[in-house]
Amino acid sequence: MNSDVSGEVIVVGGGVIGMSTALTLAERGRRVRLWSRDPVDRTTSAVAGALWWPYRIDPVERVGPWSLRSLRRYEEWAARPDETGVRMVEGVHAGTRLAGLGTWAAAVTGLRDTSRGLAARLPLLDMPVHLRLLREEAERAGVVMEARTVTSLDEALAAAPAVVNCTGLGARELVPDLSVRPVRGQLVVVRNPGVRHWYVSADEGSDATTYFFPQPGGLILGGTAEEDDWSLEPDPAVAAAIVRRCAAVRPEIAAMRVLGHRVGLRPARPTVRIEREVTATGRVLVHNYGHGGAGVTVAWGCAEEAAGLVEGVAGLDA
Template sequence: MISDSGSEVIVVGGGVIGMSTALELARRGRPVRVWSRDLAERTTSAVAGGLWWPYRIDPTAKVGAWSLTSLRRYEEWAARPEETGVRLVDGVHGDSRIDGLGAWAGEVAGLRDTPEGLAARLPLIDMPAHLAWLRDRLAEAGVAVEPRTVASFDEAFEAAPTVVNCTGLASRELVPDDSVRPVRGQLVIAENPGIDTWFTAADPASAATTYFLPQPGRLLLGGTAQEDAWSLEPDPATAEEIVKRCAAVRPELADVRILEHRVGLRPSRPAVRIEREERGAGRTLVHNYGHGGAGVTVAWGCAEEAAELAAAG
């Protein structure tokens, strides 16, 4: 239950970053509301593949700790997969080796080099199910999620003295911060022919990635990492290439039945911004955005840091 101590906080943004931050604030006894332009199932978070792994994200000095904080929670929630949407699943990063990772890798149980790549048993999160579970956790904590589109943070300051910005790509205009850029990701959703392990391979120099992720009732095939691409329309030629790349790893995917196509725009930035900004007259704006394609991976570490900044001073 939320206590009456402390002034109200408005969290702007209802994806996984916004919901995790709101839950952390509620845990600290702050009255919280979430304003979200979209329902959780229509946010970028809902399109995410859901594999825990620090992927194309900075600052490296903080990413490890943020990621491990999230990992510990996912490991706990994986004991209740039907409820939380979180499972621990075996797989291989085909382009990685342990010696290329940071010190955080020593805290991840079971990582091992194999001829196929870096083998691991990692959290794989069914994002639509997990987002619905988080929304239920917010309701239990007394946190309202209100449909609301803001043109300025001043609108939120009219309702509360502390505002947390978790708007992802929309921060480009709202802050404004022109270092925030979209990285377009396209997925193919297919019937699963019996694959129960995940695979990834991502060349940092290429906009094409290769991965397949077994989620309940479906298999996610990817993908792309197209910088500064804003289109949300699936491209048929890109989808065909995705299937071909995945079939080169698992030939049974060559004739897989396609269920649907999805596109999401990752909110990329040279480094994640978690920062407290005083906006005058007792107004505090805390930023928590720029997580790119690793929002699920760092969500809870970032949420804890943002919540601490919101409570400071």
């Protein structure tokens, strides 16, 4: 049965990329339905450490502008942290220097070189709270949320003149796009011994990184970046290694009680794909996926670009 509703846009995928895209389209006056297999609190986005920072994502020349668009949103939301889950928090990127960053860094207030690394005051998101905010804001804007498992993008294209594919790792099968690959991230949540600042020491040549983020529910310790690993089960040996690395920076972490473990699969791709296709029937399919571990960082810039590719589609109301 064809349930085509003239003038609607269907966004497929309910993580931070799908939510931000749906909300952006609704803010531009579009009628939007969002199809998601999982509730927002069970998407990959829900387990993200969620510090704003362009990390392991290309193309570099586009990532900067995308990231800055998101940064401005988060800076506004940080005025209401309890409601939005966004706080501006001080921290250090160990081993990083200003001279090694792109031109986008000039637009980030307060970045400065120190003896420990690059000091910064950046958005840190409590993702369960923030994703609930996005869902509530999208619903207020008129986005209709539908729980739906999509086995083919043709299902959405049969139901609306324009579809935005925000399926992340699911794009590997749905497009299909075999260049989309999982990068497994494992985190440990411990009781916070009083750490107030975040810390990151990332080696892009290694699958192990060291970071900790103070969140309302505990101190988030990380992490890993294991390519082509599909396992969602926490590995006890990996968890122990994460705690050891973080405790080498802040020794008091070693004695803290473990509150939980998180595992997520980042949807990595050689470059982010934001692209428009026109089908043989004249329907428009816009892709917005492949953001790796930087989905939170680039979400709003990518959402605006993807929404712009929907403009002018026949059958859509202005």
